[in-house]
Amino acid sequence: MAEITATAVKQLREKTGLPLMDCKQALTQSGGDEDGAIKWLRERGAQVLSKRSDRETSFGRFGVYASVDKPTGAIVELKCESAPVTQNDEFIGLAQDLARQLAEGPGATTADELLDQPSPSQPGKTLREQRDELFNRIREVFNVGRLQRLESPCGAYSHNASTVSGVLLAVSGGSDAAARDVCMHVAAMRPSALNAQELDPKEIEAERQILREAALKEGKPASIVDKMVEGRLRNFFAEKVLLEQPFVKDDKQTVGQYAKSQGMEIKQFVHWELGKE
Numbered sequence: 101m102a103e104i105t106a107t108a109v110k111q112l113r114e115k116t117g118l119p120l121m122d123c124k125q126a127l128t129q130s131g132g133d134e135d136g137a138i139k140w141l142r143e144r145g146a147q148v149l150s151k152r153s154d155r156e157t158s159f160g161r162f163g164v165y166a167s168v169d170k171p172t173g174a175i176v177e178l179k180c181e182s183a184p185v186t187q188n189d190e191f192i193g194l195a196q197d198l199a200r201q202l203a204e205g206p207g208a209t210t211a212d213e214l215l216d217q218p219s220p221s222q223p224g225k226t227l228r229e230q231r232d233e234l235f236n237r238i239r240e241v242f243n244v245g246r247l248q249r250l251e252s253p254c255g256a257y258s259h260n261a262s263t264v265s266g267v268l269l270a271v272s273g274g275s276d277a278a279a280r281d282v283c284m285h286v287a288a289m290r291p292s293a294l295n296a297q298e299l300d301p302k303e304i305e306a307e308r309q310i311l312r313e314a315a316l317k318e319g320k321p322a323s324i325v326d327k328m329v330e331g332r333l334r335n336f337f338a339e340k341v342l343l344e345q346p347f348v349k350d351d352k353q354t355v356g357q358y359a360k361s362q363g364m365e366i367k368q369f370v371h372w373e374l375g376k377e
Contacts, residue, residue, distance in 0.1 A: 142236070163194075170253060174268070178244060197222075
């Protein structure tokens with residue numbers, strides 16, 4: 101049996117980030133061959149991951165990748181078992197790599213499709229291998245949740261404090277800073293739709309009837325009630341519709357007006373909150 105030196109164990113630890121005893125055991129099992137040891141560690145990690153795959157992953161963060169100078173943007177939900185892991189640099193890097201590959205690669209509609217694609221930051225590895233190696237070091241289950249790519253220049257924002265949310269905003273024109281400002285507005289104000297046309301007509305009609313009944317109870321003449329209702333609906337749209345909401349950084353203008361002042365057209369947005377499908 102080949103002698104397993106302390107130097108070989110140390111080198112394997114530096115390469116994998118795993119405990120010394122695990123590295124020594126892997127080298128022993130592989131007869132001192134480093135590549136064989138790495139393979140053994142991956143296989144053992146996969147076995148452990150399989151046994152723990154049903155664990156709840158109720159924490160996490162959103163990886164986002166976007167710029168008004170790029171043709172596509174993406175957002176990916178990466179979930180884990182505990183809050184501290186969400187602040188781990190490697191976990192954050194994995195979330196960002198997932199979003200970057202989704203935006204710049206051939207695209208994917210499922211987590212498995214995306215995980216089998218190359219890692220943008222670790223040449224020679226797939227995103228699945230990157231995830232599994234991180235599991236081997238941290239020993240928490242990581243699950244890729246929702247993912248979406250927009251075929252447009254985009255802005256993005258990820259909020260990872262009390263409420264974990266991610267926003268991806270498809271735009272034309274503008275700047276990264278202006279697009280990010282609107283994304284932050286979306287995260288804070290939670291609009292239901294981009295414009296009034298995207299709202300559910302049934303929801304609008306229900307609000308219209310509520311406003312009409314209220315106006316009639318106020319004793320307003322029936323001849324002017326409908327006109328009053330349409331005017332009051334503007335407040336409803338200002339609450340629900342992104343382009344008509346008062347902009348959080350300057351409530352003297354709407355988000356639509358702010359975007360126009362920045363030479364930017366807002367075409368679509370995605371807003372996800374962790375744990376809310």
